[in-house]
Every structure is written in structure tokens, then in C-alpha cells.
Amino acid sequence: MSSRTLIIAANWKMNKGPQETSDFLNAFIPKLDGFTGSADIVIAPPFISIPTAVGTLGGHSSVAVSAQNVSDKDNGAFTGEVSTDMLKELHVEYVILGHSERRSIYDETDAIINAKVKKTIAAGLKPIFCIGETLEEREGGKLESVLRTQITEGLKDVSDADLANVVIAYEPVWAIGTGVTATAEQAQDTHKFVRSVIADLYNTTAAEAIRIQYGGSVKPANAAELLGQPDIDGALVGGAALDPDSFFGILENSAQ
Numbered sequence: 253m254s255s256r257t258l259i260i261a262a263n264w265k266m267n268k269g270p271q272e273t274s275d276f277l278n279a280f281i282p283k284l285d286g287f288t289g290s291a292d293i294v295i296a297p298p299f300i301s302i303p304t305a306v307g308t309l310g311g312h313s314s315v316a317v318s319a320q321n322v323s324d325k326d327n328g329a330f331t332g333e334v335s336t337d338m339l340k341e342l343h344v345e346y347v348i349l350g351h352s353e354r355r356s357i358y359d360e361t362d363a364i365i366n367a368k369v370k371k372t373i374a375a376g377l378k379p380i381f382c383i384g385e386t387l388e389e390r391e392g393g394k395l396e397s398v399l400r401t402q403i404t405e406g407l408k409d410v411s412d413a414d415l416a417n418v419v420i421a422y423e424p425v426w427a428i429g430t431g432v433t434a435t436a437e438q439a440q441d442t443h444k445f446v447r448s449v450i451a452d453l454y455n456t457t458a459a460e461a462i463r464i465q466y467g468g469s470v471k472p473a474n475a476a477e478l479l480g481q482p483d484i485d486g487a488l489v490g491g492a493a494l495d496p497d498s499f500f501g502i503l504e505n506s507a508q
């Protein structure tokens with residue numbers, strides 16, 4: 253059993269405006285009274301719903317708010333962007349960066365992701381830094397080289413001290429939103445590999461300390477097995493985090 257605290261995050265993607273955000277949290281928060289486990293719980297709504305999430309939580313200390321993206325620029329003439337200053341003003345704590353949807357649909361490169369990771373850390377926010385391979389890459393024997401490159405480039409110039417505020421989310425692209433989950437063995441093997449890359453780039457202390465979430469069709473039925481693996485320190489949940497019962501079910505099963 254590791255000493256790392258589980259971190260279970262809901263990535264709502266482009267779902268839930270302010271009203272649905274409020275409805276979800278008003279249903280979800282009371283359930284936490286019955287949560288007997290121990291985990292950092294994070295909700296990542298769309299930007300426009302962050303003020304509602306923060307207001308509805310009302311400082312509920314066991315749930316943190318995350319953004320799903322941020323600009324790598326300071327405030328200024330960047331139409332359509334949101335800055336780290338703006339997120340800080342709303343008491344946002346985490347920012348999801350490098351999600352495969354940002355990489356593949358919006359052409360975010362490792363260099364762009366690295367700039368955002370550094371900007372996020374400099375602002376005192378915590379990146380949830382996503383990595384993952386496509387099915388083609390896995391089947392072509394490129395799993396390890398793809399992940400090593402994403403980690404090396406994405407965390408370039410991130411110091412040992414700053415790494416303490418980074419969470420890695422391993423999300424095999426082929427498992428996202430498909431209902432196909434990596435087996436617990438596949439996920440564990442890959443998480444162990446990711447930890448070894450951190451040991452290579454930093455040191456074994458940093459590798460043992462960093463939290464690595466699994467993402468890709470996590471649901472209540474598979475949460476216990478996945479989260480029971482020694483190198484899996486949490487989950488980044490998409491579809492199954494849209495419903496309060498289902499998201500709470502993942503939390504409950506993480507405690508077993």
C-alpha cells in the first residue's frame with residue numbers, strides 16, 4: 253500500500269452549464285457524508301460553470317475545482333482564452349493539461365502543453381498532466397517511446413520541487429469514451445513504466461511521490477480493481493462522472 257493519497261477527478265468535458273453544475277453538486281455533496289474512504293476529489297466543469305461550482309461548493313473542503321485547460325499567455329489580447337490569473341481569482345486548484353482531445357482535436361503539441369504546464373505551476377495551480385497512446389501506437393510497439401516523449405517534453409524544465417504539484421493522468425486514447433477499459437494488468441504495467449520514466453528524469457523519491465491517475469472508461473464496476481493496483485493513484489473520469497450516483501459509486505468502490 254503506497255502512502256500516496258488517491259485523487260479522483262471528474263472531467264465533464266463540454267457538458268454541464270451552470271444549472272446542471274448546480275444540480276449535480278447539490279445531489280453529490282450530501283453523498284460525501286457517507287464516504288468512508290480517503291481521496292482528493294476534483295470536479296472539472298467547463299470554464300463557464302466554474303463560478304457556479306465554486307459557489308455551490310461554498311468552500312466544501314473535500315472537493316477541489318479544476319479547469320479543463322488554460323492559456324500559456326498572460327492576460328491581454330488573446331481572444332477566446334482564459335488566463336491562470338482568472339482561474340486563481342475563482343479559487344481553482346487544478347488544471348487538466350495535455351488531454352488527448354486537446355492534443356488530437358486542437359493540435360496541442362508537447363511544446364504547447366509544456367508551456368501551459370509551466371504557466372500553471374508558476375501561477376501556483378496544479379497541473380493534471382495527461383499522456384496516452386493510440387491503439388495504433390500500442391499495437392505498433394511504440395507505447396513506451398510515445399509515453400516517454402510525452403513525459404520528457406511535457407515536463408521539460410519542470411523542477412524537482414515543482415513536480416510535487418503535478419499529477420499525471422495516464423489515459424490510453426483507445427479507452428477514452430469507448431467503454432473499452434485497459435485491463436488492470438495493462439494499466440498497472442503502464443503506470444509502473446511511467447513511474448520509471450519519472451525516476452529516470454528526476455529521481456526515485458520523486459517517482460514514488462508522484463500521483464498517477466488512470467483514465468479511460470472508468471466506472472463504478474471497474475474502479476475497485478483498477479484503483480487497487482499498486483501504481484494507480486486515482487482516476488480521471490469522463491462519462492461516468494456526469495451522474496452524481498455513478499461518480500460517487502467510483503469513489504465508494506475506491507475505498508474497498
Ligand SMILES: O=C[C@H](O)COP(=O)(O)O
Nearest residue numbers: 263428429468469490491
Ligand atoms: O478525462 C477523462 C477521460 O478522457 C476519460 O473519459 P471516459 O471516462 O469517458 O472514457
